Amino acid sequence: MYRLTNFINKRKEFIFIAASLSILILMLTSPAAASVDNWEFSPEEPVCGDTISIKGSTSPKEKVDVYVTFEKTVPVSEGKFEYILEDVKIPAGLNNFFTVEARGAKDLNVRVKMIIWVTKSSEASGGLSTVSQSSVPPGTYIIKIDGDANEGTSDVDLKITAYQGIEADSKGDFSYSYDTKAVPAGDFEIKVGSIMKEVIIQPERGSDSNSGLSSGHSSLASSSSEKIRLSPSAENASSLLSETESSSEPVVSKTPVEKNDSMVLSSEENPEEKEFQAQPLEKSTLKSEFFRLFMDEFYLLTGVGAAILVLVIYLRKK
Structure with a gap:
């Protein structure tokens, strides 16, 4: 008993x-256990360069996690790969981080430029190279992703994930804007809370396929159709020459974007190799x-x- x-x-x-x-x-x-009831985005058929507006509802004053993920296959040239994201805007928020994964690469370098170049690198492990960085100060950046590819590899698959924490208002409503200028055309995923949706980014309207430029990204100069060309193609060269000879007026370039891209590439030849560290935050962010x-x-x-x-x-x- x-x-x-x-x-x-x-x-x-x-x-x-x-x-x-x-x-x-x-x-x-x-x-951190915010449950998102629902969320919607607009426009429903975004084009490269559009700003996607996200609106939804949850509990009042709850923290909401927003993830944006897209993938990109980058061609390899002379054993190396390179991919550039321009005008990447990091908004102010509760916290943030981004992760870059590369398959088919020996190593991975992620270089970020706001005022000077800073670099973070990773060696491959199990066929995957990963670079992550948290607490990125708000601002507009140029991000260059490059490295050495595995022997015999013609393409390197990149997966880029960005995270941003936002907060709902006193009624539980929240909103978030995402600029797609740095996102290539194609499929990418947006996950808000536990709800994930797939968004298809259409190519920019009226884009010139001969220029080889795609908003917010590039590959090596020797790559295929998506590469940045700093000089006109052979087909356009003769037409440009004939126009120059037949006109006595000075020829003004109609492709200022190409000029800017050449300046970017020239500044990337010898980027300053510094360990990537978060810059001082503004007072409001602190x-x-x-x-x-x-x-x-x-x-x-x-x-x-x-x-x-x-x-x-x-x-x-x-």
């Missing part, structure tokens, strides 16, 4: 402790980050205190 009573008491104590720990875990995870850390600590201490209080009350009753 004594053993049975002791067993029942121990079982009750075990159940009570398990329940207390469960409550503690729920309290600690509740700040206040936001401080407030987020303070709330995390507050929830943590509240949960621990509640669990301790429950255990003390139980022990006193016992």
Whole structure:
């Protein structure tokens, strides 16, 4: 009889402790456990360069996670690959990070330029090279991805994921804008909360296929149809020459974008190799980050205190 009573008491104590720990875990995870009811995006058929507006609803003042992922196959030339994203805009937010994965590469370099070039590199492991960076200061960047490809490889597959944390208002509504200027035409995924949707980016209207330019990205000068060409093609060269000879007026270039691209490439020949570190944040961003850390600590201490209080009350009753 004594053993049975002791067993029942121990079982009750075990159940009570398990329940207390469960409550503690729920309290600690509740700040990041936002459940998005629904979200929509517009325009429904975006074109390269459009800004996608995302609107949805969740619980008031909840943190919402937004992930944007797209993939790109980059041709290899002379054992190397290169891919450039221009005008990549990083908005201010709770926190952010980006990840670049490369398959078919020996190594991976991610170079970011705002004022100067900074670089972060990774060696391949298990056929995959990965570079990640968090807490990127808000701003507009040029991102250059390059490296050495595996022997005998003609293409390198890149997967780029960007994350941004946003906060819903007092009614639970939230909105977010994503500039597609740096995204290549094709499929990419947007995940808001636990709801993922696939978006198809259409090629830019009226884009000149002969120029070989695609908004926000490029490949090596010796690559195929998506490469950046710094000089006119052979077919256009004769027409340009005839126009120059038949006109006494000075010829003004109608492709200023190509000039800008040549300047970008020339500045990339010897980028400064520095370890990629986040630049100092603005005061508003620092206040936001401080407030987020303070709330995390507050929830943590509240949960621990509640669990301790429950255990003390139980022990006193016992």
